[in-house]
Amino acid sequence: MPKSVTIRAAIVSGAIAAGALLPASGLAAAGPAVSGDAPLPALRICAAAKELPYSAQDNSGFENRIAMAVASAMGRQPVFVYSDKPGIYAVRDWLDKKKCDVIVGMDANDPRVLTTAPYYRTGYVFVTRKDRHLDVQSWNDPAIRKVGHIVVEFGSPSEVMLKQVDRYNDNMAYLYSLVGFRSPRNEYVQIPPEKMVGEVRAGGADLAVAFAPSIARYVKADPGLQLTPVKDDAKRSDGQALPQYYDQSMGVRLGDTGLQAALNAALVKARPQITAILEEEGIPLVQVAN
Template sequence: MSRLSIRSVCAFAACLASGAAFAEAPAQTNAQVLKICAAKSQPPLSMEDGSGLENKIAVALAEAMGRRPDFVWSTKPAIYLVRDYLDKKLCDVIVGLDTGDPRVATSKPYYRTGYVFVSRADRQFDVKSWSDERLKKLGHIAVAFGSPSEVMLKDIGQYEDNMAYLYSLVNFRSPRNQYTQIDPGRMVSEVGAGGADVAVAFAPDVARYVKASTTPLRMTLIDDDAVKSNGEKVQQQFDQSVAVRRDDSALLAEIDAALTRAKPKIDDILRAEGVPLLPPSK
């Protein structure tokens, strides 16, 4: 999930360092059960009623493994799941981390997608790359704090003009030293209502809202060619994996085998959500 990944972890390291420990006892291993770490309220990816995108994928994976899915719910944002749940052995898997996330061992990727430009369909906004000069002429651009989109917004000189607007979307709470994030649904509704010319977000975070919008919207995958003015590449497309603890090689092998069996169902879930898919790179 986009808010779990190393893409956002690096930006909120101070926040992660300040969390309290949990008192729960470690989970007991049970070959009949798949204990899934999940955020209780982080739509559209994870919700306690099981309707989140990653909840559905987790269930499909458990079924392919011949196990019963058992969600271990956290009231904290998903960015804390590795530290406070997986590493403490309160659960055994997390669905939706970037492949190769150094905090964990990750499965073979089960899909690849990327960041998208979301715009009103009636505007015929055909920009596909951060190198397009037309981005510098837009008004409000909604991006997630700590994301590659925020990095590029700063690099093209548009961040200062948008900063007050972005903070207004979180009631002027500062993201400094705490996890503060703009709700993806709010970003999409801003575009639909005309408050933002474009929103830039990780596709799984916004696809559901784009699809449900009463104002016709278009979602365009961003080319993976973003480069800062100093020549540094800013990745826009990411493989997604299931994560386990770094020493849990047996479970990882079982997951890799099950993902092959679960692939048709997972692809159906992603297509129903409206997530644009790319061939996995690894």
């Protein structure tokens, strides 16, 4: 789940946005039961109930699958603590309140948590229709200033760059129309990744720009679309680099070094399964930086 998107935005803007968080919606256990033996100790995993492709209550999200692989490597029973609220709220409302113990898929070194060693690295991608023959690989590509609508995730580096290339004003009404003109200033509002892909497919947008894990599944399922990694050469208006690639880790509560160490060992053990899950999802992977 895109739990670190506002942290990326905070790095850009110099402030971390706060949001109102709501109570838990319930617990669900995943993984095979152990019969005839002592029960396995639980690994309580913070998870969003409705945030595909990351997580869903039927465990169909790729982060659900990664969590189960890691729990198995630890010799623990995965127990998903599901919330109906977006994963962006998981740290303050769930992890910090000890309703669960680990969050899957956080930017490495997210200051709100103690992160594990990174287990994959990926970045933002451009999504286009193959029949449009748009060769866009960088935010510095002049073609970006000429294409039609561009759909981006709110609060992301892509939204920052849309403003940087002077395409925000002529896309703003279009972007807000995709969320019923709700304002992300007062509540968490995000364009669903499958809707972003649908806009490109239907011709409503020439270009979608999103974090690869959010959108790769839907692009892979559509032979008429193509996914192109964004070159890591974007710069803010002040000349500072705006990263397009991020190491992904698991997060535990600050100070929980014991669980951090156990997860680090399990991540090494489960690496083949994790890589297979990510590749099946269609997420383009690059070498971990940290």
